[in-house]
Amino acid sequence: MRIRRGSAITTPTTRVRTRTRRTRQRLWLTGILALSMPLGLTAAGGSASADEPQLLQFEEDFLDLYAKIKDPANGYFSDEGIPYHSVETLLVEAPDHGHETTSEAYSYLIWLEAQYGQVTGDWGPFNDAWDLMEEFMIPDSGEQPTTSFYNASSPATYAPESTNPADYPARLDPNISVGSDPLAAELRSAYGTSDIYGMHWIQDVDDVYGYGDVCGGNSGDPTFINTFQRGPQESTWETVPQPSCEDFSYGGPNGYLDLFTGDNSYSRQWRYTNAPDADARAVQAAYWANQWAGEQGNAAQVADVVDRASRMGDYLRYSTYDKYFKQIGNCVGASSCPAGSGRNSSHRLLGWYYAWGGALDTSAGWSWRIGSSSAHFGYQNPMAAYALSEDPALIPNSPTAASDWGASLDRQVEFYRWLQSSEGAIAGGATNSWEGHYGTPPSGTPTFYGMYYDEKPVYHDPPSNQWFGMQAWSMQRLAEYYYESDDQLAGQVLDKWVDWVLDNVTIGSGGDYQIPSTLAWSGAPDTWNASNPGANNNLHVQVTEYTQDVGVTGSLANALSYYAAASGDTAAQETAAGLLDALMANSDDLGVAVPETRRDYNRFDDEIYIPNGWSGTMPNGDTIEPGATFDSIRTFYQDDPDWPQVEAYLNGGPAPTFTYHRFWAQADIAIALSTYTSLFGDA
Template structure:
């Protein structure tokens, strides 16, 4: 049975700064009202000097009221641009003016919904992008045309219009005859595939409408495509009986000796049936394997998983292109719903597309992933509007954390001294803004809860938060709340007075960063940069890599104590920090920031975290930010801080390394979360007290082997990239322990560690800035049980392969290969998965602590009071298709439910492991 830890974010302080004077205001959206967003991307090619063709793909997002029909209009900047063939709309062009109207099957466009359409075109002279788009005669992101539609509803972040390109005034030209109106369309899933060199990929084809007689679909390759890519069969026959039964088109890539990939487009035309069908094309991209023969099996596996993850039918992404935490909706672990997402998932999205760029040479998808992350999970200026009022000499007001949830709400106490923030001014100078450039950790992608964006109730994705009440608060005891609390939901003071006790409450916004995710994004940017350089394409991702460096600059907030107090605190009266003496130079569990929604209130706050977990460190990111020119932070001290952090993190690993080799929990500067006096027998790391279960206790934070695999993958990446000797010393011992506790069976199946048990402590305190701590003969780990978890196994395999590639360790290489082969035995239609029995779901009807007398409601009307349970404030789960199996278990009439989950991070960890093994060991 796979046992998953609830990877809680200790977010208990994200609402701890509140204004001391009550403020009355009307809830406002986080950004200006618009009707629509349109993104327009092209793939251009040249047919002769000054002439060429292109494919344009458009995504239209309706941010206003629901539409029952629509038309999209824009004007080409160049008179030489023409639409030749389009899909998912009726396309017409008059002069430079282009109009697309809905098909019979896609005219309804709900509020917040998106649609994709596109066309093939030709150009002469140049091919600049249109600058303005209109839906139903309303300019997207701007002012309505003379025939306006009804007023749109608010949108969080309209897409900027592309910069105009100068061109001559368009000449009028006759309007072409409109194409006949199609009755149906050819369904293709997916519409793009990645094909490994020497391998193949498939797409399912069917019809949307029953014909009156047989229909022939002809598959033809568009001229100019890569000759290595072919499709078969070239004709498909659908009858009035099997018209909606998918038939398979297989695209194959020939094995050759070159080291480049290629692309091809396969068009589909229909004849017969008495029905006019429209069809979009099938695009194929070759993933090169550097000419190995007879083909790189692991690159082929990467392409197979990549296609499954990107297949819309499998449901890994929302209509907005946001990766879900999991395909399945009924999933309760760290996120409390599968269709939430995390900054963790976004960092894995980047990793998937980085490996795609490595195997294809196409970096547009990597840039797209970062752009999506920036749009949806990095708060915009409108989402964090009052940062300019932040006072670095008074970052936040103290409120303690407590083990017992019943100790909440926690009293605000301005009498406890807080230190100064030493990096705010240099960040503002470096980037000319007071905004924070970091991901918030949790999004309600589909707005399942109904908070919307800043209280509007409708906008999605929506920023939300959960954990707020100490280390004993499991996911089953959380009360979700909006990140922008305008008191539109919850109780009299929104949700604030569930967590914080004060005389007055103010409407506010607040976000919490999970540093391991931002650090992973930096790590991935390093890999992408190196791979793009090797291809001569670094310029294509230079601006994205610069954003990763910026993210790393702000990530330094994770190096500081929660209230910027100096390390060594044993009471609330311990010294406040000045300069950088409150820095630990480790990656703590979170940093958070917030402020008033009312600009006249004039306040904002920032905090770090006092708790440091071994599983969150990322020495590869520290090394990249301190040594790599393209990733060098712009601030005056960013690179030097990360250089210090690199040494400190490696010391931390060594100080926490057990006698067997596994890495123990961590250390805290705030015992029990309120600077209590720690037990005198516990050793300290640079003043912070050893804690075998830092941050959360239900379940213990370091019992999950996944933290070992994730963290050691970063150490192994550092060793592989730089040859760091200290990293090798740590890995030598860890790899030996992990391999000794891994079983590869004769039939190819595997067992890896799952639950860990700990005893003892580091041998001594450590405070030196140089050298490495001694061994720990009295600190021990035992493996309580094992698992076949595919995601953890994929990450673990990466540890072994990076280590093996640098150390030339044949045993580690062979075990990595065996794990990947074993994982591949668990393929299914959506990826790879194993059955998981969720006995912990017996807690779904556990009571959720609500302070006596407190009452409120969730946006859907679910009451919040002393009788609330996890499920009672999440009544939407009763409509989930998996609910009957769960309910039978809760009622005692059925066994613990068993599901095959497809977590986004797990699928990507496996896909990346396959791709990286193919790169590192191309001959198997």
């Protein structure tokens, strides 16, 4: 029988949030641990003994996996100490090479080191991880040299998005009005600079593409690049990677700019894109580092990094604004949708990105900034919003930041409730700019504070609402927040979501288990009414495929652990423990991994859209022209030791199978192991 806190079940219109942390005692690995789980379960799947309780085993597993991750011989890090996306190089997903990295990976490193500090009391690696991220993933002043020219009353020139890559380049249109930026002046006042303190989302760590020497850089150095530029239908397989600093060294006469935007002339420039979920994860980790170090009497050791995390959270507010700072709600028609001012252009949610850029020439400077009109449930982080609005150590310096994040916290939790399906899973998201050009949505499209329901926000190939990993990632953050705050609306969302998850998780023996992988959606939510939310009886989800994805499993175990600790739900706790057991049974010399068959690798020879008449070259001499394919502009893949399996598949052979060790996945598992121990080690 499942245990619920009866007092937590309220009507949909009732919301209570207690702003005090739960009192809990950290028991270290000396003395006796009181186990709050059924006897007989162990991390190895055997019988527990008085000499080796399960909680000790999970913490040992954490330290063992941490050691494998940090072992230089295992290949998770570059010579600079940067975490690769994966140990293996032939890997194509959002990053299109295994030795690229993302802001996601940096944020997971920071979180991993926070957990290590909790377990060992050693906060040096946590501080070092933030320093590494700041050095390599936040552009320094020389890499954003013209931010001082930014005009907050005219943040950026409008360019329409399209659902078809063939509609690009998108013509810049200075006649479309844009709103004003209410953050720039107070950020400049708070920190004494116009520079943005946020991570760019992707980096070519080994300079595989060869853009390291642009803008005065050095070949072989870690280099900022970008890929996605041409709307939601542009998959990874259809991208043209380009340098973030564009000095026309490669590509065509205008570098790569005229593949994406149409203009009368082009200037050498820099531009960066932030992935808000990664910055928010870094803030989330800093919150816990501060809490745990404080419990140890070591708060002073992390104070400087916590202060810098607060600063990152200040700038993260850009993601809560419409792309062109237009007013939120019923925004239809690029010409007619009114420009915003103050906070009326903020949807208060974590959008898919924010971005900024400018001229390289400081004698003819200009600079721009944009927010994001689209919000995906999977990017929300109420734990970070809670920290930035409630924790004195993390409330940012800007005078309006705490209230902004407090409003965002409330809005994010409502967003989850609005998007919750009849079964319990959370649907896609919402947009203030239909199809990226403030188009007219279909009649009857439900709304959330005037934003339109978007079943698959931001990308369609594959649809952004179908991967279960978004469920695990995002609801883990909600479960943490519920654990800290007792917010009862969050608890209601989680009650229903956990019921659905447990109905779709199977745990066998010897490392055999399955969790959801691919979701199919139908219907839509009810239009949001905060005082009387609908039941969403017309919004449905079905699990169509299952998986043993180890990283998602780790995140799911983490979510279930926090939920169980907050609610007393024994079934959730037992499932979390069972999933961790199963993961450990799939350990190998490098970490935790299972084989993956990659049928999607038949897309290596997908054609990339290149406009007629356009031609250019990649740094290695690969030709970019109409008819080019994913692999024809990435011929370096043909030198990869795993290429023969892909080549055989393209020639009609079987789909290749690889065993990948993604950094974020290993970190997620390790974090979940430590989390379970800390939550259920209480007397």
